[in-house]
Amino acid sequence: MxxxxxxxxxxxxxxxxxxxxxxxxxxxxxxxxxxxxxxxxxxxxxYDRRLGKLANNRVPTDTVMEMLTLFDSKYWDYTPKHFHEKLVGTPWLHPKLQLATSDAAKPWPDPARPPTWSSSPQAAPPPDGWRDAASGRVQS
Missing domain, CATH: 1.10.10 (Arc Repressor Mutant, subunit A)
Incomplete structure (x- = not known):
């Protein structure tokens, strides 16, 4: 309605x-x-007043064009992922892009760090007739 x-x-x-x-x-x-x-x-x-407005966090067009030119000419054999890794830390990369790619902003875990659920190997079940160290009793 x-x-x-x-x-x-x-x-x-x-x-x-x-x-x-x-x-x-x-x-x-x-x-x-x-x-x-x-x-x-x-x-x-x-009507939605947000429609038609430009975003406040836009990257300038000149910066985007410069990046695309570099990608097409100098780094033509790079994948987008490798090209991004090459650009991170360069002075002309837009500060908002640097902030978005910082370690604090990553929603995924660090690949060098093992996930918490597999960080400890699962213990093997105890053999039959093993002795409990705390009580000294034989468990079956």
Whole structure:
């Protein structure tokens, strides 16, 4: 059901905000915000204001073009992974890219470090009739 239909039922006092929120699948607070925007700006107020805006963390176009030129000319035989490893630490690599590729930002574990679940080998089951060191009893 569209917001406008729910809004018309809300203004006719056929629905509460809680019921409207349940129908639309959003919180009550979101329904209140949407109603305020709809009353102020009409249907235009309900459009996502983020669309069409440029990201704040964009890499400059010149930097991207320089990187692509290097990849196509000087490092044509590198894979993207090796090319990235070559660029990390170079002064012209964009600081935001350096931050994104730092060790602190990696969501995966360090490949040189073994995973925690396999860091200790599984102990073999004790043989039959082994002696418990703490109590000295023979276990079977």
């Amino acid at each position: 569209k917001f406008e239909d729910v809004y018309s039922r809300r203004t006719a006092d056929k629905l509460t905000q809680e019921q409207a929120a349940e129908i639309l699948g959003v919180s009550v607070r979101t329904v209140r915000r949407w109603e305020d925007r709809f009353e102020a700006d009409g249907a235009e107020g309900l």
